[in-house]
Amino acid sequence: MMMKKYLIILLVWFVSDVELALATAGESSLQPENLRCEYLENPIGLDEMSPRFNWTHKAGNVAAFGQKQTAYRIIVASEVRLLHQNKGDEWDSGWVNSDQMQQIEYKGKVLRSDRYYYWKVVVKDEKGLVSAWSKTAFWATGLLQQNDWKAKWIGTNELFDPSQKDCNISDPWLRKTFNLPQKPGKAVLFLASVGYHELYVNGKKVGDDVLSPAVTDHTKRARYVAYDIAAALKPGKNVIAIWLGTSWSIFGPYLTAGRPNTPIVIAQTAIYNTKTPVAGAKPTLVVQTDESWKTHASPSKLLGTWDFAKMGGELWDANQEIADWNTITCDEAKWSKVTVYQPDLILSAQTVEPNRLFDEIKAIGIESRPDGSYRVDMGVNFAGWTEVDLRGNKGDRIAFEYSEREQMDQTFNLHSAYIIGARGKGTFRNRFNYSSGRWIVIRGLKYKPQLSEIRGWMVRTNFQAATNFECSDTLQNWIYDKVKWTFQNLSIGGFVVDCPQRERLGYGGDAHATCETGMYNYKLGAFYTKWMQDWRDVQGTESIVGNMYDPEFARKKVMSGRLMNNGVLPHTAPTYSGGGGPAWGGIVVSLPWFVYQHEGDKRILEKNFELIRGWLSFLDSHTKDDILQRFGGDWDFLGDWLWPGATAQGMNNNKEETLCLNNSYRVFNLRTAAKIARVIGKDVEAEHWEQQAERCRAAIHARFYRAADHSYADSSMANLAAALLAEIPPADLRAAVMKRLEKDILVLHKGHINVGITGGAMLFKLLRQEGRDDLIYSMTSQKDYPSWGYMKANGATTIWEMWEKDLPGHSLLHSSYLYPGAWYIEGLAGIQRDPARPGFQDFIIKMPGLDQKQLSWARASFDSPAGQIKTAWRREAGRTELEVTVPPNCRGRLNLPEHMLREVIGERKYIKILEVKNGYGLVLLSSGKYIFKM
Template sequence: MVVRRWMLLVAVLMSLVGERAVADAPPAECSIAAVDLECEHLIDPLGIDVVRPQLSWRIAATEPQRRALRQTAYQILVASRAEDLDRNAADLWDSGKQETQSTQHIEYNGAPLEPGMACYWKVKVWDQEDVASDWSQPAQWTMGPTAGGEWTAPWIGAAEAKPESGNAWDPWFRKRLTIDGDVQRAELQVASVGYHELYVNGQRISDTVLAPAVSNHRKRARYVTYDIAPALQPGENVIALWLGTGWSIYPAYQTDDKPAQPIVSAEGSIELAGQPAVDVRTDETWLTHPSSNKLIGTWKFRDFGGELQDTTREVPNWNQLDFDDTAWQPATVYRPKLAISAEMVEPNRVIESIEPVEVVEVNEGEYRVDMGRNFVGLIEVDVEAPPGGSVEILSSEMLESPCTWSLRNTLVVGPSGQGTFRSRFNYHSGRWLTIRGVSRKPELSDVRGYLVRSDFGRTGQFESSNELLNDIYDTTLWTLENLALGGYLVDCPQRERMGYGGDGHATINTALTNYDAAAFYTKWNQDWHDVQYDSGYLPYTAPTYWGGGGPGWSGFCVVLPWETFRQYGDRRILEQSWPTIERWLGFLEAHSEDDMLVRWKSQGDGIADQWAFLSDWLWPGADGTNSGTRETLMFNNAYWLYNLKLAAAIADELGKSDEAAALRQRASTIRDAVHAEFYDADDHSYAGGMQAHMALALLADLPPEAERPLVMDRLEREIAEVRDGHIHAGITGGAMLFKLLMREQRDDLIATMATQTDFPSWGYMLDNGATTIWECWEPESGRPGHSKLHSSYLYVGAWPIMGLAGIRPGEEPGFAAFEIRPGIIDGLHWVKASYDAPTGHIESSWRKQDGEVELTVVVPPNTTATLHLPTSRKITESGKALDQAEGLTNVRRSEETTLLDVASGTYEFRWPVD
C-alpha cells in the first residue's frame, strides 16, 4: 500500500512539472501565413461594382524547409474603418473560423455593401496542426456605383459641331467647388466615351494613361475611380478633365443618342470631418474650352493616325484654381443610353522605357530614329524648329518606309522655336521614327519611348540551354505585351486594333501561363457578351465588332471562359458566360443542315461574304480567304464539335447535367456525320493531312476511338516527314496544333518545329531581323502589306512552361491541385522555369548531368502536384527511395513512366538518363 501511494505521489508531481513546462513553453508558431490579398483578382481596387465580391489570398510558408504544409481553416474580418480593423472589430463581416483549405474566390457574406463604402479586410489561417497564424497585412476595396444601380451624373461634352477639316480639338472641362472642412476621404468616378485625364488643383490624378479600357460604346461605358483626397484643400478647389477623341469616333460605336466626339460623366463624394459630404457631379455648370490637342486620322482600319499638338494654342494653368475661366463656355448635356459599369481591370500604364540606338539623316532636314526594337506606346520628342513651324513625327515598323499604316504626329512649335511632342491620347507602333521640319539633328537623348500596356503582373519565367528557344520565348512575350492595351488583346496595334477571337486562341494560353491575367480576361469576356446579336451571332472581334472570321473566331466565347476558369478556378466566369454560349450554339444549330455546318454569309455586320466563314488563317503559303473550300468546311465543323465539347464541360461545372448530356448527344450525331464526310480511311487523315485540321479533329474527338492512334501517327508523319519538321499551320489552327501536342506530351514534335531557322519558323523571323512576331510566316517580300507586330503565332509562348517545364492545371481548376509533366527531350541539356500560380510559387527545373536527370520541383503550401516522370528506372528524392521520402504518396509505375503525388515543399529528384 505504501508503495502504491508513493507511486501515486510521484505521478502527481510529474504531472505538475509537465504542466509547468507546458505553461512555460512558448506557444507553437504557425507554419504558414496568408499573403497577397486580392479582391476580384485585383490588389486594393477602388470603386468596384460587385455587391458580393470574391476575396483571395496565397499561403506562404513561414518555415520553408518543411513539407506538406496546408491551411485547415481561415477567418476573414471586414470593417468599414481601418482603425476598427486594427483592433479586430469587424462591423461588416466576421466569417468566423471556417474549416476549409479554400483560399480563392471566397464570396463576401457580410452586411450589405452600398456605393461609396470603404471596406478594409484581413485574414488569418490555421495550419495542418491547427495552429493559428498572425493576421495578414490589411487590404482594402471601395464600392462604386453598383451594377444596376442609379448613376446620377449627366453626360457632358463640348457643343456638337463638325469641324471644317479633320477632327475637333480635344476638349477641356473645369468645375470650381468649395470645401468647408478637412477632407477625410474623397473618390471620384469618371466614365468617358473617348479617353480622359483627371486633374485636381492642377495636379494630375493617377499615373494611368489611355483611360478608360476599351468598351463597346453602343452599349457600355466604364468608370474609373480616383482617390482625389490628397489633392483637395479646405476652401476653393477646381476639378478639371481633359478628354481625348480616341474611340468616341470609331464608326462601329456610333449611335443616334450621342455625338461623334468625346463625352464624360463623373460623380463622387467628398467626406468631411464633422460636416455633410460634398457631392461632385458633371452637369451643365461645368465649363469647357478646346484644348491644344486633336486627333489626326479617322480612328479606323489603316488610319488610327496620331496627334496634332499646337503649342501656340496652349493655355498655361488651364487646370489650376487661379485660372480665369470667364471666357469658357458651359458644357453641353447629352443623354446616351449606356450601361455604366466599373473598370475592374488593371489600367494602362507605362511599363518600360525605350531608348533610341541611332539617329541618321536620310534627307536634308529629315532624320530617322532607330528605337532598337518594335514597340507600342508613348513617345516624347524634343525638337528645335522655326517659330510657328510644324514638325512631323512619323512611325514605321519597316526600315524602308518612313510611315506605315498612317501613324503620324505633328507638333506646331511656338515663338521660342523649341517644343516637345508627347503622346497623350493615341499611341505609336513601330521601330523607327522619321522626324521632318526640325532645325537641327535630334540627339539620342531628345527621343524617348515608353511601352504601354494593361498593368497585369508577370507570373511565368523560363530559360533553357537553347538560346534560340530563349530568344523566341522572350520575343513572343514582348510581342504579347505590346498587344495588351485597354483590357483586351489587339491583333495588331498599328493597322486594326481589333480584338479578334481567332487571334484570342493564339494568345490565351501564352497570356495565362506568363501573366496574372484573370481580371484582364474577365473584362474581355464581358466584351464578347456585349457584342452578341439577338440571333446569337457573334461578330469576329470584341469589343470592336469589325473584321472577318468564322466559327473559330466567334466561338472564342466558349474557349475564353473555359481556359480562364481552368487557370484561376473562378466559377463566376462560367456562370456569366452560359447565356452567351447557349445563344451562340443556337446560332450554329440554325446554320446547319444534315448535322453539319453550312457556310453562312455576312450577318449585317458590314463584312463581305468572303470574310464571313474563315477557318485557319495565314498558314505558310496561304492565299486568298479560303472561305469556300472543302478544307474550311471540315475545319469549321470540327470546331463546332470542339465548342460543344467544352460547352458540355462547362455545363458539368455549373451542375447543368441535363444540358451537358444533351450537348454530348448532339455532338455524337454531328461527329458521325462529319467523320463520314471528311475522313480518308486509307490515309488516316482529314483535309489531306493538314496539320491544323488534323489537330483540331483530335481535340474535338472526331475520329472514332480505334482510329485516333492512327490519325495521331499520320499527324506526326505530316510534321516530321512531309513538312520536314516545320510548322504548316496558321493563327487559330496553330493554336490547336500546339494545344493537342502539349496534351499528348509530344514536346519532341513541338521542339522540332520551334527550333527551325529556315522558312517557315520563328527562328526564320529572328534571323531576318524581327524584334516582334510577324503577322504571317512569309517575309515582307513574300506577302507585302502585313503587320510586323501581331498576335498570329504567339501560342509558342505557352509551351516552354506548360510543355518543357510541364507546369499545367490539373483536374482541379485554379492550381490547388496541378500537374508537373516535364518534357525532357533530346537536344536540350537543361530547363529552368517557374510560375506564380493563383495558389503560390511553382518551380520545375531539370538538367542532364553525369548520366543522370536532376529535377527540382517546388510545390507551394496548401497545394498538391501530380508529378509525371518519363522513366520507370530507379528514382531517388534527396538521396532517398521514393517510398522513404517525406511528402510523396501514391507512387504508380508503368513500363515507361512513374506517377506520384507530391505535397508542398522543395524536392530534388534524380534518375539515370534513359
Template structure:
C-alpha cells in the first residue's frame, strides 16, 4: 500500500478546514448585542469623559438554550454614520478581542476632542466561537472639554433678589427672565449644537419652539463651585435666513442662600454657546454676551427657595407677550442683557434629565366651603400641576398644596394664576414643582371639572429596573409606596429627604435609600453624579444652617470635613451623614462593577478619614460641633429632641467609624492601594477593641440600651469577639420578637443598618415579622391611615413623603425574590439566587425581576398545598449564578423536568443547611423541590 503524499494530506486537511469553516458560517450566534450604553447613558450628548466606557447586553437567540456567553468582542467607532455603516472604524477598531467583558469597556481609540461625534457598534463571538451580526448603531458626542473652548459670557437680568425682613419672609419679586438673540444663516445647517449652563433652571426655544421634552434643567449642582451644561442638538429647528434663540430662565436655585458668593448675583444667569455647521464647512458661532436682549416673563417664583419657603409660581397672564421667541418679534424695547463673571467650573450634564414620567388625573373635587374647591389627586406626589381656568381679566386664582387631607396647605406650597385679557388660560408649573395629594383652589367662580386638571410626576428620567408582586397584599402596598416615595424624592440628580420642605440631599437619609434605589432603578449615571456633588462640598464647615460664606469654595481642599448634605451644603447630621461619601461609591461598585468610581473618589475618602482622626481620642471619636452636628439614629419610635449628646449616639457614631474604615480598606484593596488597605484594617481593629471595651454590657449581652439598630450595627462591623456573636444575635432576636413584640424599633440611620445586617445574615423571618405589622410602629399603620407614600416619622406627624424608612425596599428584591449581588464578583457578572421562603400562610408566591447591566434576572416562586416549591429563574447571557434551593430531599429535586444530576446548564455542588447549592449558567430554569414540614403549635 502506498503512503499518502504530503500534497494529498494537505488537500485532505484543506478540505476538512473548508468544511469546518462552512459549518461555522452556517451556524447562528447564540447571542446578539443589544442595549448599547455609554457611561450608563443611551446616546448621550456633550459628555466630558475623554475615555468613556461602553457597555452592551446580550440577547439570547434561542431563549430555551443554555450557556450563552461572550468569548470575544469587536467595537467599531467612527466619526460619521456613513463610515460606521460601511464598517470603517476611523476612530477605533478594537479588532476581535478575546474577552467576556461586555460592561465598562474603555474606549481606546483616537484621542477625543471637543465637539466630536462618535458613532459605534459592536459584534461579539459566542461560547462556540461563532460571530454575531453587528448591533444596531449607537452614538455619543463630546462637549466642550477645555476652558478655552468657551467664548460665551455669563448673562442675565439686572434685577437681583434681596431677601426682605419678616416672617415668613416676603416672596421673591424677581421675575423669571426671557432672553433672546436673533441671527442670520446663509443656508440650512448640516449640524448644530448648543451648550447651555445655567444657575437656576432654563428652557431653550428656537424659532418659537421649545427644544426637547426635558424640564427643570440642569440637574442640581453646588453653585458655589460648579455649573453643569446641557447639550442640545438644534439643526432641525434652524433654517436659512433669520433665526432666533430664546432662553427662559427660572430663579430657583440661583437664590438658594448656601450658593451665595461675592462674584455671583442672586439672579438666574446663563452661559450658552451654539456651534452651527453649514454646508461647505463654514461654522457659525452664537454666544451669550451683551448683544442679547432681556425682558421679564409673566412667571415669578413664589417663596424664597429655602427651608420651608420653596413656595410655587405666580403666572400673570396679563403680562404675556405673544411670539416673544419667534423670528419676527420686535425686541427693540427690551433691555440689553447684563454680563456677569462668576468663578464656576463647567462640566457636562451626564445624568438623565428631569422629565414628566407619569400622568396623574384627579379622583375627586369637592366644594369645602363657599367658592373653595378641594382636589384629590389620589396619590401623594412631586411634580407639575396644570389647570385650565376662566374668569374675569385680573382675577386671581390660588392653588394651595397639601399632604394632609384636613389642611388646605402644608409647608407653604402654593401657586397663583392671574387671568389675562382673554378671560381664560392654563396654569402650569415651569420653574418650580409642587408636592402633595390635595389642592385647594380659591378664586374661581365655578366648580372646576375633573378634566380641567392634570398633574405629572416629575423626576430624573432613569429607567425602572425591577418588578415585584407577592401573595401578601400589605407587602405589595409597602413595595409600591416605597418606590413611589423614592421617585418623588429623586428630582435633579440626587435623593432629597423631602421634596416639599427641605429638598436637601442628606447622607444619613442616603443610607436608607441607596440600596433600595439600586435594586429597583437603573441609577449608574444618577449616583455617579451625586457622588461628584459630595466631592464638591468637601472642605467646609458642617453645622446645621451653615451660612453660605463658610462653605467650600475651591477645589484646593485642605480639610477633609464634609457637610451633611450634597449638593445643597445645609442641614444637620453626624459621622454617618458625611460618611456616606465612603459607602456610596462602594454601593455603586458592588452593583455595577465600576472600579473607576472607586478610583475617582478615593482621595475624598482619604481626606474624610483623615479628618475623623482629628476628632478621635483614645481610639474613639469624641463629640464635636454644635447642637445638630453629632446625631446618631434619627426618628426612631418615640424619639424626641436632638440626640447628639447621648451615650447611644457616641456608640453609634463610633461603630459607623469602624464601618467607614473597613469599607475604605475594601476599596483600597480593590484599586491596588495596599498600604492604605492595611492601614485602615489595622485602625478598624484598634477602634473595634476600644468601642467594645467601653460599651459592652456582659450581664445583658448587649451594647448601650439594646435597641435593635445598635445591636445590628455592632454585628455588622464585627464589634463583638467571635465567641460573643451568638449571644448578641440572641439578644437582637429577643429585642425584635419579645421586647418590641415583632415591631421595628429604629429610625433612619440605625434602621438602615438593622436591615442591612438582617439581609446579610439571611434573616427573612425577622424582617417579615416587622414588615407584616399594621400597628404602631409600622409601615402597615401608614397604609391603615390612608397614606400613599412613606412618612417621615412612625408617628406620621410631619412630612408624609420622606426618605426615612425606604430601606425596606431592598428586601423585596434581595430578600423575598433572593436576587443578590455577589460582593466577591461585583456588577452581577456572578450573582446569588436565594429565594426568601417565608413560613406564613400569606406568603404563597413571589414574582420579581431585576435588570442588571447584563440583562434581566428573574425569580418567581410558589408553594402549593403539599409544600412543594416551584421556582422559576432566569440567568442572563454572559453571567453565572449560585442558587440556594430550599429542599427537604435534594435527590427529589427536578430541574426543567429532569433529575438534578441530568439537567442541562447547571451543576449541583453540595447540599447544606437544608439548601441544595447549584451553580447555574445562562438560561431559564424551573425547579421543583419538597420543603420540610414545619410543626405548628
C-alpha cells in the first residue's frame, strides 16, 4: 500500500489578478520584432520571386498572459519615405485575420532585379487593439533572370597541374579602373566566383565575410554574393579589385569540360545617381568583368591540391607584395590581360549567411624543442584561421604545421608557410584556406615567439545561436558544450562537413547525426534550404571514390562516377565524393521533414518533392520481394558506421545486419515521404508509399526477426533501434522489442552506447520520441570507453570521429556523434515540437523522466522560430519547481503526470485540459510566465 503524502501544487502568477494580464488600456499587448525575409535579416541579392516574411512579438507587458495576434498587415514599398507614410506601393496585404507570423509569402507586384524593397508589419492583439508598426526592414533583389547577366567570366591563363605535390598556380589579382562624374546613390555589385574571393573598392575590403562564396556544385552552378559598394565609390577615378583563391576551383569532382581548372569570376554593378532609381531608369555606368580587366599574380598560393588529406594550407611570399595593388595609384604596366572563359553554369543567389570569423583563440603555451622548432598550444581543437607575427631575414621561409594530436607534428598534411620579404618582418594570416588542429609547430624562426604574437579564430557560417542550456550534471554540460563547438567548427560554407581537415565533404549519413542538434541550437532555416538545393544539383550521379584525376581508379575500379539520371544520389553534397549507403541519400527525405517540423516551412517540402520521389524510385529499382538488395560498389551500401570496435570487425561488409539496417532505414524514409506527401496534397503518392512501407515492413520482419530474444538480424543495438524507429515490429511485439533494446543498453553493454553514426542517429531519435531519457542519460553519463565521458577523460576539446582515440588516420573533430545535442533541449529542458502544428507557435513541455539523483535541475532558453521559450526546473527534498515562459502568440502544452494534473485542474479556470494518455496529461498554457510548485 502506497504511503499517503501531502502534495501541494501551486501555480504562481507574476501579477495579482487577471486584469493585469492586459497591457495598459488602449495599448496593444504586442509589438512585432525580429523581422526576417527568407530566414535572413535584411538580406541583399535574393533571387526568390515570392520571398517569405517571418517575425516574432515583444510583449507590451512582460507580466501579462494571453497575448495573441489576431490579425496582421504587411506593407512593402519601393522607398523608405513611402513606408514611413504607411504606403505600400509594391504590396499592401490589408488586414488578414490570422495568428500566422511565419512563412508568409509576398504577393505584391512582380519583383524587379537589383532593387531594394522596404517592409514593415502591424498587428492586432487578442482584444483587437492595433500595435505600433514594426521597425523598417528590407531586402534587395539580385539578378532575377539569367539574361540579366551581361558580364563575362574571367581569370588567368594559368591552369592547375594535378601531378604536382603542391598547387602550381597563384591566387590571382584582377582589377578595373573607371571614372564617375559624381558620388553615386546606388551601386550593388553582384559577384560569383569558382574558388574563393575577396572584393576591394578603392583599396578597402568590402564586407567582413571570409572564404566566400558558399561551397557549391561547380559542375552546374555558381552562387553570387551581393555587395553594396555605393559608399565606397567617389567622384573621379575608382578601382574595383578582386582577389581569387584557388580552393574549390580545382576540386576533382568539379572537373568538367568547358570550365578551366583555375579560379574564375564574373561580376557586374549598375551605378545610379539616386538611391532609389525609378522603373526604367538608366544607370550612370555599368561596370562588369570582361576582357578589359587586368590581372597579376598575388603573393598567395595554395599549398596542397584540395584533395583527400591534401587540403594543405597557404604559402605567402612577401617578396611578391604590391602594396597598392587594389588602389588607384597602382601601376598597371606589368599587369596582363585577363582570359575570358565560357563555362556553362547557372548563376543563382547565395541565400545563406556568409562565413565569418568567431571566437578569437589565444595561444596558451609555447615549447622550445631540440631541433630548433617551436610547438604552440592553442588550448583547443578548432577549424579556422591563424595569424602569426614574424621577423627574420629576407628569403627566410617560416613553416607552420598543424596537428590535432599532441604526439604528432602534423596531421592530414595541413601546413602553411611564409617567406620573409625585404622589410624583415611581416604577418602570416590565412585568407583562402583554413587549418584544423590544436597545436602548431613553427619551423625556421631564429627566436622564440611570444604568446601575444600568435592568434586564431574559428571560421563558420554566420548563422545565429538560438539556445542556452545547463544542468546539474557537469559531464552533461561538457558534452553539450563540446557538441555545439564541434558543430560550429564543421559548419563552413553553407553545409556541414564531416571533418574540416581530411575531407571537407557533406556526407548525408553524417547529416543525420547533426541536423536536429543543429536546428535545436542554431537558426538554420537558410542554411538547410541552401544545402537541399545542393542535393538537388547532385542527383543523377553516383559517388566518386578515389582520385578524380585518375579516371581508371575513380570511375572503373571502385565506382562508375557516371551520370545515371535515374534518381541515384552520391553520398555527399555538394561534393560528390565519398562512400555511404541508403541512409546517406536518405537525408533528402528526412532533412526537409525535420525543417518543416521545426520551421513550419512547406516550401522546402514542395521544392524537394521530385528529389525525394527520384531517390525512392532509385531504391525501388534495387528491390526484390519487398527487400532492398545490395547495390553499387564496395562503398555504396554501408550500414551503421564507426560503432565501438568497428574498424577491427570490418564495417564495409555484405552481412545480414547491414541489409537489415538499410531496409529498416528505407521504410523510415517511405513513412516520412508519405507524411510529406500528405502535407503538400500529394495523396496518391502518400497512399502508395504508405502501402509500400507496410509491405516492406512485413517482409523485413519475416526475414530478420529473431523471436527467441525479440531482436532483429544480429541482435545489435543499431538494428533494434532502426527496426523500432521504422515501426517494423507488429504492434503486439513492439513493447517486447523495446524491452530488448533496453536490456541491450543497460545489461549487455552496462549502460554504454554500442552504435556509430547511422545507428546512433536512429537510436537517439527513437529514444527521444519514446521519452526514454533514462536510457539516453545512461549512455551519456558513462566515463569509460566507449562514451563521450571517455573523450573528456582523454583531454578532448572536440567530439571525435571514432569512439577510439588513437587509431591513426581518424579525425578528432568530426560529425559522428553529435546527436545528444537535440536531446538536451528536447529531453532535459523538455521543449518539444508539437507534431500537429509545426513551427513552435504550439509546442510541448515535458519534464525528463529522471530522478533527483540523476539530475536535480536544468534550465534552457530557446529562440524558437516563433519566439523565445524558457524552461527551468528543480527537484529538491521531494519538491519540484518548474518555470515555463510561453512567448507571445504561442501556446505551450504542458505534459504532467496524471495524478499531479488532477490536483492542478480546477485550481484555475485559465488552465485547459487537452488530453490524458499513458499516465500523463496535457494542459494548455497561453503566453506568459508560469511557475509550478509540486
